[in-house]
Amino acid sequence: MSSAIAIMVPLPRAVPSVLAVGPFLKNTICVTRGAEAFVSAVHGDLGTPDAITAFEASVEALVAELGVRPVRVAHDLHPDFHSTRFAQSLDLPQVPVQHHHAHAAAIAAEHGHDGPVIALSLDGYGLGPASQSWGGELLLADGPRYERLGHLAVLAQPGGDMAAREPWRMAASVLHRLGRGDEIATRFCDIPAAARLGQVLDKGLNSPVTSSAGRLFDAACGLLGLHPVSAFEGQAPMALEALADRPEVDPAGWTIGDGVLDLLPLLARLSSCADAVKGANLFHGTLIEALTQWAAQAAETAGVKTVTLGGGCFLNRVLTAGLVKRLQEAGLHPLTAAKVSPGDAGLSLGQAWIAATLEDN
Numbered sequence: 001m002s003s004a005i006a007i008m009v010p011l012p013r014a015v016p017s018v019l020a021v022g023p024f025l026k027n028t029i030c031v032t033r034g035a036e037a038f039v040s041a042v043h044g045d046l047g048t049p050d051a052i053t054a055f056e057a058s059v060e061a062l063v064a065e066l067g068v069r070p071v072r073v074a075h076d077l078h079p080d081f082h083s084t085r086f087a088q089s090l091d092l093p094q095v096p097v098q099h100h101h102a103h104a105a106a107i108a109a110e111h112g113h114d115g116p117v118i119a120l121s122l123d124g125y126g127l128g129p130a131s132q133s134w135g136g137e138l139l140l141a142d143g144p145r146y147e148r149l150g151h152l153a154v155l156a157q158p159g160g161d162m163a164a165r166e167p168w169r170m171a172a173s174v175l176h177r178l179g180r181g182d183e184i185a186t187r188f189c190d191i192p193a194a195a196r197l198g199q200v201l202d203k204g205l206n207s208p209v210t211s212s213a214g215r216l217f218d219a220a221c222g223l224l225g226l227h228p229v230s231a232f233e234g235q236a237p238m239a240l241e242a243l244a245d246r247p248e249v250d251p252a253g254w255t256i257g258d259g260v261l262d263l264l265p266l267l268a269r270l271s272s273c274a275d276a277v278k279g280a281n282l283f284h285g286t287l288i289e290a291l292t293q294w295a296a297q298a299a300e301t302a303g304v305k306t307v308t309l310g311g312g313c314f315l316n317r318v319l320t321a322g323l324v325k326r327l328q329e330a331g332l333h334p335l336t337a338a339k340v341s342p343g344d345a346g347l348s349l350g351q352a353w354i355a356a357t358l359e360d361n
Helices: 047-067 082-089 100-112 162-163 165-179 183-185 195-203 213-224 235-243 264-270 278-301 317-329 342-358
Strands: 007-015 030-039 073-076 094-097 115-125 133-142 147-152 255-257 260-262 304-312 333-335
Touching: 007 100, 007 342, 030 047, 030 073, 030 342, 047 082, 047 183, 073 082, 073 342, 082 094, 094 100, 094 342, 100 115, 100 304, 100 333, 115 213, 115 278, 133 213, 133 278, 147 278, 162 195, 162 213, 165 183, 165 195, 165 213, 165 264, 183 195, 213 235, 213 260, 213 264, 213 278, 235 278, 235 317, 255 278, 264 278, 278 317, 304 317, 317 333
Parallel strands: 073 094, 115 304, 147 260, 304 333
Antiparallel strands: 007 030, 115 133, 133 147, 255 260
């Protein structure tokens, strides 16, 4: 019989045995035993019968293989995830864990860091504690506790989830925010839905706001004409990363106020950039510099020098390498994913560490 364990991660110290059931996308589960955490293989997205079957079998197999009795179960805040409902069906105390807090905890736990961190958690989506759409978060995290220090400036998502596969929609959102909504129909004239999108944004119809870093990448791609309608989520940002060969900083490309990092000046510049390579370099270089300044200010205020880089956006090697370099130059200690994914496949480790250290609170 094959092992249910894909990855073993040494933890900073011995903790109670807990089960963490992971997120919806790229689901894994995690079980702790002593000073070790055991992460399963990726089950896939929990929207298919096969993935759900694999997920439930994995829970049973991993707990049995380790010979433990978890004392509590951790799950995402989202009430509609199969993993959440599964956790709620168990006869165990439940620990709801905010998505971006879990990203931070996963990185910290993997590095054996048992203390406070400044966390940059950047991804496409995670539910906030008041059901907000989060995804570009600056946190102060310490084991089971976290504080939201800031976030990316929110943008409307016209069409809701459709915006994740149609970057032109996020570009339209930027144009609308710039007061240039009348350009949407002509700029995207080959897309039928563009004709009325300006009116949709004016009225705020089906256009929930988000702080998502993933949607920020999509906006840049849409403005630069990269895969305005993508074949799959992430196609356009991957193309943007591939074009970035020499990141360049626009020193006037962002503002920071009351914890909010706003890259609207950069996006405005990209809206008139005819060279996609130039745009890709400007976007990556400016984002790296802006994130460095944002994190450094928070680190100085909090008196914390360790910075975790978690979330699916850190699968982008240009962003990650550039940000690590600049944070180190700023006197900070960045931590990145190594054994586990920085994206949702590593999330269960963070959930487990938070639930396992809960009694410290």
